Amino acid sequence: MRRIRTIMGAAVAALMLALPAAAQELRVGLSAEPSSVDPHFHNLTPNHQLRSHVFESLTDQDKNQQPIPKLAESVRAVDPTTWEFKLRRGVKFTDGTEFTARDVIFSYCRVPKVENSPSSLVVSMRAIATMTAPDPYTVIVTTTAPHPILANELSNIAIISAKAAGAPENLTFNRAGCTGVEAWPKTEDFNNLKLAIGTGPFRYASFTRGDRIVLERNDGYWGEKPIWQRVTLRPITQAASRVAALLAGDVDFIENPPIQDLPRIKQNPQFATAEALSSRIIYLHFNYLTETPPPGVTDTAGKNPFRDRRVREAISLAIDRDAIVARIMGGVGVAAAELLPNPLPGTNAGIKPERPNIDRAKQLLAEAGYPNGFGLVLGTPNDRYINDGQIAQAIAQMLTRIGIRTQIDAMTASTFFARRNRAEFGFWLSGWAADTAEMSNPLRALAATPDRNRGMGTTNPGGYSNPAMDAKLFEALTIVDDARRNALLAEASKMVMADFGLIPLHFEVSVWAFRRGLTYTAQMNQYSRAELVQQAAASR
Amino acid sequence: MLVFILRRLGQSAFVVAAMAVLVFLGVYAIGNPIDILLAPDADQTERDAAIARLGLDKPIYVQFGVFLWNLLHGDFGKSFVHGVDALGLIISRMPATMELAIVALGMTALIGVPLGVIAGLRHNTIIGRTIMTGSVVGFSLPNFWFGIMLILFFAVTLQWLPAGGRGPTGTVFGLELSLFNPAGWPNLIMPALTLAIYKTSLVIRLAYAGTREAMLQDYVRFARAKGLSPSRIIGVHLLKNILIPVVTVLGLELGAMIAFAVVTEQVFSWPGMGKLLIDSIYRLDRPVIVAYLMIVVVMFVTINLVVDILYSILDPRVRLQDIES
Numbered sequence: 001m002r003r004i005r006t007i008m009g010a011a012v013a014a015l016m017l018a019l020p021a022a023a024q025e026l027r028v029g030l031s032a033e034p035s036s037v038d039p040h041f042h043n044l045t046p047n048h049q050l051r052s053h054v055f056e057s058l059t060d061q062d063k064n065q066q067p068i069p070k071l072a073e074s075v076r077a078v079d080p081t082t083w084e085f086k087l088r089r090g091v092k093f094t095d096g097t098e099f100t101a102r103d104v105i106f107s108y109c110r111v112p113k114v115e116n117s118p119s120s121l122v123v124s125m126r127a128i129a130t131m132t133a134p135d136p137y138t139v140i141v142t143t144t145a146p147h148p149i150l151a152n153e154l155s156n157i158a159i160i161s162a163k164a165a166g167a168p169e170n171l172t173f174n175r176a177g178c179t180g181v182e183a184w185p186k187t188e189d190f191n192n193l194k195l196a197i198g199t200g201p202f203r204y205a206s207f208t209r210g211d212r213i214v215l216e217r218n219d220g221y222w223g224e225k226p227i228w229q230r231v232t233l234r235p236i237t238q239a240a241s242r243v244a245a246l247l248a249g250d251v252d253f254i255e256n257p258p259i260q261d262l263p264r265i266k267q268n269p270q271f272a273t274a275e276a277l278s279s280r281i282i283y284l285h286f287n288y289l290t291e292t293p294p295p296g297v298t299d300t301a302g303k304n305p306f307r308d309r310r311v312r313e314a315i316s317l318a319i320d321r322d323a324i325v326a327r328i329m330g331g332v333g334v335a336a337a338e339l340l341p342n343p344l345p346g347t348n349a350g351i352k353p354e355r356p357n358i359d360r361a362k363q364l365l366a367e368a369g370y371p372n373g374f375g376l377v378l379g380t381p382n383d384r385y386i387n388d389g390q391i392a393q394a395i396a397q398m399l400t401r402i403g404i405r406t407q408i409d410a411m412t413a414s415t416f417f418a419r420r421n422r423a424e425f426g427f428w429l430s431g432w433a434a435d436t437a438e439m440s441n442p443l444r445a446l447a448a449t450p451d452r453n454r455g456m457g458t459t460n461p462g463g464y465s466n467p468a469m470d471a472k473l474f475e476a477l478t479i480v481d482d483a484r485r486n487a488l489l490a491e492a493s494k495m496v497m498a499d500f501g502l503i504p505l506h507f508e509v510s511v512w513a514f515r516r517g518l519t520y521t522a523q524m525n526q527y528s529r530a531e532l533v534q535q536a537a538a539s540r
Numbered sequence: 541m542l543v544f545i546l547r548r549l550g551q552s553a554f555v556v557a558a559m560a561v562l563v564f565l566g567v568y569a570i571g572n573p574i575d576i577l578l579a580p581d582a583d584q585t586e587r588d589a590a591i592a593r594l595g596l597d598k599p600i601y602v603q604f605g606v607f608l609w610n611l612l613h614g615d616f617g618k619s620f621v622h623g624v625d626a627l628g629l630i631i632s633r634m635p636a637t638m639e640l641a642i643v644a645l646g647m648t649a650l651i652g653v654p655l656g657v658i659a660g661l662r663h664n665t666i667i668g669r670t671i672m673t674g675s676v677v678g679f680s681l682p683n684f685w686f687g688i689m690l691i692l693f694f695a696v697t698l699q700w701l702p703a704g705g706r707g708p709t710g711t712v713f714g715l716e717l718s719l720f721n722p723a724g725w726p727n728l729i730m731p732a733l734t735l736a737i738y739k740t741s742l743v744i745r746l747a748y749a750g751t752r753e754a755m756l757q758d759y760v761r762f763a764r765a766k767g768l769s770p771s772r773i774i775g776v777h778l779l780k781n782i783l784i785p786v787v788t789v790l791g792l793e794l795g796a797m798i799a800f801a802v803v804t805e806q807v808f809s810w811p812g813m814g815k816l817l818i819d820s821i822y823r824l825d826r827p828v829i830v831a832y833l834m835i836v837v838v839m840f841v842t843i844n845l846v847v848d849i850l851y852s853i854l855d856p857r858v859r860l861q862d863i864e865s
Contacts, residue, residue, distance in 0.1 A: 033819065035621045042621075043579040116593070116623035118577040120586060187623055208716075209622070210633060210811035210819075211706055234705055236809045237819060240688070241704050245809075248695035248703035414824045417575035432580070445581050452584030459580050 024229035026530055029242045029254035033235035035118065037207050038190035039158030039198075040111050043119040048156060049527040050233070053215055055158035055198035058085055058104065058139075059151050064344070065279060065437030065524040067151040071099065071159055071199065072139075080146040080480045081129075085139040091222045093161045094203045101133030105171045106162035109178035114187065124156040126455075131173035146478040148485055152436040160185070161197045201226045201531045210235070215530065226531035233530075246271065246513055253514040255528045259330040259386060265513050274512045275332065276522030280433040281339050281442065282385055284378075284395070284503040286312065287426045287462040294426035294462075296377025296409070300370065306427070306462075310368040312500035316354050317361040318402045319395060325506050328390045332511055336504035338493050339432070339442035345482065346439025346489030351497070353504075361402040373403025379425035384413035386508050392429050395505075423461040431508070432459065437524065439489035443473050447496045464502065469495040541852070548848055552841045559837040560611065563830055564604055572596070573620050573824035594620060607830070616834070617827035621820070626827035630813055630835060635715045636706060637805070637812030641797040643719065643728055644735035645790060652740040653786060656747020657774065663752060671744060678741030687734040687807040694730060701726050704808040731808040735801055739793050743786055750782030757781075795843050799836040 032046040039051035052060075060070040069075065072085040091099040108131055111121050127147035132140045143150060162171070165185040171178050189195040196204045201223065202215035215231040234251060236242040239258040243265070245251045257265060257273075265271045286306035287294035293304055305311045321335035334341065335353035342349055365373060378396055382389035389410045396406035409425070420428055434441040449465040450457030456470075457463075469492050476488035496502065510526045514533070521532040578590055591597050595606060610617060616626040659671040695703035707727035709716040718724025754760055755778070763773045802814035809815065813832065820828040 036623065041623065042577075043582075116618055118620055118623065119579045119582065119590065123579050123582055123586060126583075191624075208811070209629070210816060211636075234809070236704065237815075237822075238806055238809065241691075241807060241809050244691045244696055244703040245705070248691070248701075249699055250695070250702045250705065412822075414573075414576050414822065418572040421572075421575050435581070441581070452587075455581065455583035458583060 024227070025232065026228040026230070026253060026533055027232045027251040028234065028528060028530065029236045029245050029251040030233055030528065031235075031239070031242065031254075031256040032237060033210065034213070036187055036191055037193065037196050037204065037213075038114065038187040039160065040107075040114045040121055041117055041187050041190075043121050043123060043156070045526065046235075049529070050213065051158050051198075052200065052527065052529060053202040053231070053531070054196065054200045054204055055160065056200045057155050057157050057159060058087075059155045061152070061155050061437070061523075061525055063276065063521055063523050065434075066345075067155055070155070071104075075151045077480050078140075080478070081143045083141045083143070083150055085141065087137040087139065088222065089137055091199050092220055093164070093197050093199055094218055094220070095161065095164055095197045097161060097163045099159070099199055100136040101139050102136070102167070102169075102171060103159050103162045104139050105131055105133060105173050105178070106165065106167045106181075107157065107159045109171065109173060109181065110160065110165075110184055111157060112176060113184040116187065121157055124153045127153070128175065146480055148477070148480045148482070149436050149438060149440065152438070156435070159199065160195070164195055164197045202231060205230070224531075227535060228530055228533070231530040243513075246515070249515075253512065253518060253520070253528070253533055255510075255512055255526075257511055257513045259332055262330060262332070262511065262513075270516050271513055272516050272518070274514075274520040274522040276510050276524050276526075277334055277341055278433065278508045278510045278524055278526055279340055279344065279437045280385075280431050280508045280526075281336055282333075282388070282391065282429065282431045282505045282508065283336075283339070283446070284315070284505065285428055285430060285446070285460075285462050286464065286502070287423060288465070289423060289463045295424055296375075296379070296426040298375035299372075300374045303369075305368070305370060305374060308368045309500060310364040311370065312503070314361040314364040314368070314402060315399060315404070316500050316503045317357045317364070318398045318404070319354070319503070319505065320356040320398060321353050321506055324391055324394055328387050328394055329506065329509075332386065332509040333506040334509065336506050338439075338497060339446065339502075339504055340434055340437070340439055340493075341507050344437050344439070345486045346443075346476075346493060348490045348494055351494070356398075358402055365403060370403070373405060376404050376406045376427055377425070378406055378408045379416065379420065379428035380408055380410050381413040381416035381430070382410040384416070385431045388429065388431075391505070395429070421459075421461050423463075429505075430459075433526070435525075439486070439493050440473065440477055443469075443489065443492055443496065444477075447501055448473055466495060466499055466501060469499075469501075544852055545849055548845055552845050555841050556834075556837055560608070560834060561604075563833045563837070564607055565600075567826050567829050567833075568600060568603070573826060576824050577620060611834075616831035619820075619825050619828050621823050621825045621828075626825075626831040627835075629828060630816065630831055633811065633813045633816050635717055636810060637798055637801055637814060639717050639719045640728070640732055640735060640801055640805070640810060640812060641794060643732040644739070644797055645794055647732055647736040648739040648743055648793075649786070649790065651736070652743025653747050653779075653783070655740075656744040657751050657778070657782070659744065660748045660751025660755070661774070663748070672748065675741040675744040675748075678737050678744075681737065683734060683738065684803045684807050686737055687730070687804055690730045690734060691807070701730055704731075704810065706811055731804050731810050734804045734807070735797055739790070739797070742789065742793070746786050746789060747782055750785065751778060754778050754781050792843065792847075795839055799839060 034046040034050040035042045039055040056071050058072040059067045062068045071088055073088045074086045076084045078084050127143045128141055129144045130142045168180045185195050193204050201218055201221045203218050205214040205216045207213050213233040217226055217229050236245055242254045243257050243261045246254045266273060288306055290304055292302055293300050325333040325335050337351040337353040338347055340347050378392055380388055380392035392408045396408050399406040432442055432446055444456055445459045447464060448456040449470050450460050450463060472488055472492040476485050479485040512520050517536050519534045519536050574591055595603055619626050619629055655671050659668045662668040691703050694701045707718050707724035708721050709718045709724055710721035712720050718728055763777050802817055805812045805814035806818050817832050
């Protein structure tokens with residue numbers, strides 16, 4: 001308020017009346033704009049983050065991304081393919097109707113029916129075969145095959161109000177969308193807030209695309225009520241502008257401040273930061289598709305060097321992960337030994353990040369038949385992950401040191417992903433965030449032999465294939481018992497690492513910055529959630 | 541006259557059609573939106589469904605045909621990202637950009653003309669030279685840098701103005717504008733100033749040259765001889781004459797400001813069309829990019845057409861030359 005008064009003088013003195021309310025307002029600078037208010041529209045982090053304020057799901061993720069009960073009070077595996085969800089009683093939607101099993105079934109029915117969805121949430125419920133409600137507070141879900149990570153996946157699917165959407169009384173679930181529903185709720189009716197009715201800690205007050213989203217506290221919330229009467233979410237996609245907005249006092253809280261500004265923010269006593277290790281691994285991947293040199297590989301006498309395990313090990317040994325984390329990541333990273341940080345489910349406790357060993361790397365290259373190394377082009381995005389372009393530069397230098405003369409081919413993310421998915425690189429740097437924060441997710445996507453129809457190796461365009469690992473992974477995927485499954489996953493992970501199938505570099509650390517007097521329970525899934533922003537005890 | 545206008549209309553239509561082809565092919569060439577839109581763990585069935593829904597499975601000439609056909613019906617397609625009408629999305633962002641451009645234009649005139657006239661009247665003094673040197677600086681500063689400096693100084697250091705975004709708006713004729721809500725002004729000042737800086741330098745130079753020329757003209761001398769006060773000479777006789785080129789240039793620059801406020805909007809996270817364009821490019825939202833570029837093309841072609849026709853009315857020689865050639 002101070003600056004407005006300075007400029008406008010008494011003309012806006014009337015605005016001062018707004019001050020008491022502003023004290024309970026939280027203003028947030030987001031790094032990406034959600035594409036819709038419709039919670040089933042787009043399977044994208046900014047959208048999930050936004051909807052979690054207003055719409056809840058059967059389960060939620062805790063700060064370490066492990067499933068916790070939310071609208072379901074308990075989840076129980078009746079047998080390997082049957083799950084029983086006991087629903088929370090006394091939960092009300094913001095329009096006053098009570099939450100029951102009918103809302104759950106209606107919500108799951110709607111997911112496949114969203115028009116123009118850029119990326120469907122069906123991905124998170126494809127294991128479901130049937131859904132029934134023996135009574136209003138119980139939902140029985142059966143899966144087509146044993147599917148242990150169901151509870152975690154369902155944290156993605158928001159429950160909307162069946163009554164507000166005009167659903168019929170009796171609904172029966174069908175995987176393709178239920179029968180008996182005449183008109184499915186339209187995305188625009190969420191965007192204009194007509195149907196944006198949830199059970200969460202906040203309700204929508206306004207949605208102005210490109211500018212701001214305003215939330216108000218849901219005073220009838222069943223859980224702990226947030227301290228904020230009002231939350232304004234402003235997408236500020238430029239990192240520098242976001243930091244400026246925080247420093248200028250326009251916003252109280254921002255996500256993803258750029259690394260180069262972190263020291264400045266941390267040194268300033270008016271601001272504070274929160275950090276959380278994320279499940280996003282930055283890794284190097286190889287192109288195994290051909291006998292002949294893949295794109296960008298030269299001087300190998302017509303061979304694909306990556307098919308030789310010794311070459312892959314040499315590359316891993318050439319990389320100084322600690323140096324990358326310390327100097328390029330400015331400390332907001334953790335050197336990686338696997339595709340997920342320990343102690344998440346399916347990781348190996350004792351495994352340590354590889355230490356650089358130049359002599360051994362050169363020796364391995366010579367043994368593999370490349371005593372003079374070879375030429376290599378490393379493909380990388382330069383605006384997707386934290387300092388991705390610089391990391392690639394450093395890796396190019398480290399590899400050149402062992403004789404692999406490496407150039408980098410850096411480009412904007414949209415071009416990079418399109419080219420990577422067409423396997424146009426021989427060797428590339430990329431990142432992967434495990435939505436479910438357990439090992440089956442990265443193994444399936446990145447390391448399993450590509451089998452598009454089974455959803456295996458969806459992001460393994462280089463065609464890495466390790467049948468023994470595949471077998472272990474498939475077995476693990478059917479085991480509902482957590483301890484046994486995670487032990488198998490840990491073994492599978494170890495197999496990929498021992499084979500140097502792909503080279504883990506580091507995990508990103510997510511950072512939030514905010515004005516002094518606030519605290520934030522940093523989330524591993526990188527979400528910014530207003531209800532988890534608290535006033536620090538001292539300043540209350 | 542009619543022949544001339546028809547010829548010009550024909551030429552304009554040709555330019556728009558040629559640009560439609562170029563824009564479509566250009567945007568088509570910049571990567572596959574599926575890789576950005578789709579969750580990375582989607583399986584092949586989901587990928588195929590999404591590709592088919594966006595019409596990306598068809599060969600490019602079919603896609604182009606569909607695009608043209610829809611275009612003729614005023615339909616630019618639906619945004620891949622937001623799932624809403626691309627044209628509507630752009631139009632919803634237009635008021636924010638328009639008010640930014642108009643305020644910038646006002647600043648340009650209010651700052652540029654007086655400074656230019658002062659510099660012209662006192663071209664041998666320190667004030668005159670300072671203004672003219674300043675205008676060179678205004679020409680040479682990159683737009684985004686100036687914006688960032690403003691933010692650093694007025695928002696971060698002094699905390700007088702907000703660093704970005706749009707303030708509270710008021711509704712005027714159904715449009716959401718911050719111009720009519722005093723609380724919205726602080727947000728408007730810095731981006732408008734950033735947008736105005738280059739044009740202001742331009743106007744200073746025009747006004748300066750005009751003033752120096754006019755001061756030597758007979759009508760100014762005569763006015764002086766009549767004993768009119770200097771303020772009346774400058775305020776009425778001089779200003780009237782030098783404003784003609786200034787207004788012409790400002791009219792043309794308004795179009796440029798609306799179409800290319802992109803960088804300024806990005807730096808100040810101003811929710812206008814320009815920011816939408818950049819965000820759409822990042823997400824490869826083809827219909828929005830294409831619609832935006834087509835709107836810009838049509839806008840410039842229209843402005844040029846109107847200017848040409850006006851000139852031909854004012855100066856019939858233009859028409860004759862065109863027919864001879």
